[in-house]
Amino acid sequence: MxxxxxxxxxxxxxxxxxxxxxxxxxxxxxxxxxxxxxxxxxxxxxxxxxxxxxxxxxxxxxxxxxxxxxxxxxxxxxxxxxxxxxxxxxxxxxxxxxxxxxxxxxxxxxxxxxxxxxxxxxxxxxxxxxxxxxxxxxxxxxxxxxxxxxxxxxxxxxxxxxxxxxxDGVARRLGGVGRERFAYSDRSGLWRTPVDIGMWVPKAFVVGRHDGMPVAAPIEGVVRGMARDGVYAPAGVKLVEIDPRGRDACWTGLDERxxxxxxxxxxxxxxxxxxxxxxxxx
Missing domain, CATH: 3.40.50 (Rossmann fold)
Structure with missing residues (x-):
C-alpha cells in the first residue's frame, strides 16, 4: 500500500x-x-x-x-x-x-x-x-x-x-515464591548482563552488573524476566525475575494474569x- x-x-x-x-x-x-x-x-x-x-x-x-x-x-x-x-x-x-x-x-x-x-x-x-x-x-x-x-x-x-x-509491596506468588524471586536495584546506574531470558541459573549466580556492582540470582530457576542489557535503571526497580517452577516455568507468550x-x-x-x-x- x-x-x-x-x-x-x-x-x-x-x-x-x-x-x-x-x-x-x-x-x-x-x-x-x-x-x-x-x-x-x-x-x-x-x-x-x-x-x-x-x-x-x-x-x-x-x-x-x-x-x-x-x-x-x-x-x-x-x-x-x-x-x-x-x-x-x-x-x-x-x-x-x-x-x-x-x-x-x-x-x-x-x-x-x-x-x-x-x-x-x-x-x-x-x-x-x-x-x-x-x-x-x-x-x-x-x-x-x-x-x-x-x-x-x-x-x-x-x-x-x-x-x-x-x-502494598507484596508480590504475587509464583510456584510458591513471592518477592524473593526478584533481584532489585539498590542504586541508579547502567545495567549490563550477558544472560538471556529462558536460561536456567543456580542461586547466587551473577547474572549481571548494575552500576558496576554484581547482581546475583536470588533463587535457582529459569530467568523469566531480565532488564535489557545496556539500559539505565534507577534505584528500587526490578532487574531480574527467576521462575522456580522447573518444567512448568513460563517466560514467553501470554501468562494467565x-x-x-x-x-x-x-x-x-x-x-x-x-x-x-x-x-x-x-
Whole structure:
C-alpha cells in the first residue's frame, strides 16, 4: 500500500493507544488487535521492562518480536506507524511521546498500562474518547473513565467509581515464591548482563552488573524476566525475575494474569462504549 493510502486509512481506523511496552500492556495490545482495533504502543522508560519474552518491548530495538501471533514493529513517525497498522496482526511500537503521537489524531481508546506504582498519574480523559487506567493510582472520574484492578487478589475487577488499590509491596506468588524471586536495584546506574531470558541459573549466580556492582540470582530457576542489557535503571526497580517452577516455568507468550487483565480491558470497552466528546487533538 502506498504511503498516501496508508495515511488515509490511519485517519479512519479504530485506533487504540496503549501506554507501556511491558507484558501487561502487550497482552492488552494482543487482545485489542483481535477485537479489531489497530494498536500503537507508546514506550515509557520507567519502570524498566523485565518480562521481555512476553512483551513487544524489544521491537524498540528492531528485534523481531511476536506475541500470541501478533507481530510488533518499531515505528518512529506517522508514516511508519501508518505503514505498520496497514498490515494485519501488527502493532506499532513507538518511542514517540504520548503528546507527539496524539498530535497526529485522537485515539478512540487510551489504555495506561505502564504499571507505575510510585508515580502520580495525570488526567488523560481529554486525550481519547475512552480512557482506561490499569493498576495503582487511578481514580475514576479524576484521571480515567474506567479502571482495572491489577492487585493479585482482585486482578481484573472493573471500577466505574472510586480508586484502585494502592500498591502494598507484596508480590504475587509464583510456584510458591513471592518477592524473593526478584533481584532489585539498590542504586541508579547502567545495567549490563550477558544472560538471556529462558536460561536456567543456580542461586547466587551473577547474572549481571548494575552500576558496576554484581547482581546475583536470588533463587535457582529459569530467568523469566531480565532488564535489557545496556539500559539505565534507577534505584528500587526490578532487574531480574527467576521462575522456580522447573518444567512448568513460563517466560514467553501470554501468562494467565496478563490474559485476565487484557480481557478485563476488553470488557471495560464493551460495557462503556467510547463517547463523542471534545478531545485535545482531534
Amino acid at each position: 502506498r504511503p498516501t493510502s496508508d495515511l488515509y486509512a490511519f485517519q479512519n481506523l479504530r485506533l487504540a493507544v496503549v501506554m507501556g511496552t511491558n507484558e501487561i500492556a502487550s497482552a492488552v495490545a494482543v487482545k485489542l488487535t483481535g477485537a479489531g482495533y489497530r494498536v500503537v504502543m507508546a514506550h515509557d522508560t520507567f519502570p524498566p521492562v523485565i518480562r521481555r519474552g512476553m512483551a513487544f518491548h524489544d521491537a524498540l530495538y528492531d528485534d523481531p518480536v511476536e506475541v500470541a501471533g501478533v507481530v510488533g514493529e518499531r515505528a518512529d513517525g506517522l508514516l511508519a506507524i501508518a505503514a505498520v497498522l496497514a498490515q494485519p496482526a501488527r502493532v506499532a511500537v513507538t518511542p514517540l511521546s504520548l503528546m507527539e503521537l496524539l498530535a497526529y489524531r485522537a485515539a478512540d481508546v487510551l489504555v495506561d498500562a505502564r504499571m507505575q506504582k510510585t508515580r502520580l498519574t495525570p488526567d488523560f480523559r481529554g486525550l481519547a474518547r475512552l480512557t482506561i487506567g490499569m493498576g495503582p493510582r487511578f481514580a475514576v472520574g479524576v484521571n480515567c473513565d474506567i479502571a482495572v484492578e491489577t492487585r493479585p487478589s482482585r486482578a481484573g475487577l472493573l471500577l466505574t467509581e472510586g480508586e484502585t488499590d494502592a500498591p 496478563g490474559l485476565r487483565l487484557a480481557n478485563a480491558c476488553l470488557q471495560a470497552i464493551s460495557e462503556r462504549p467510547t463517547v463523542e466528546r471534545l478531545v485535545a487533538f482531534g
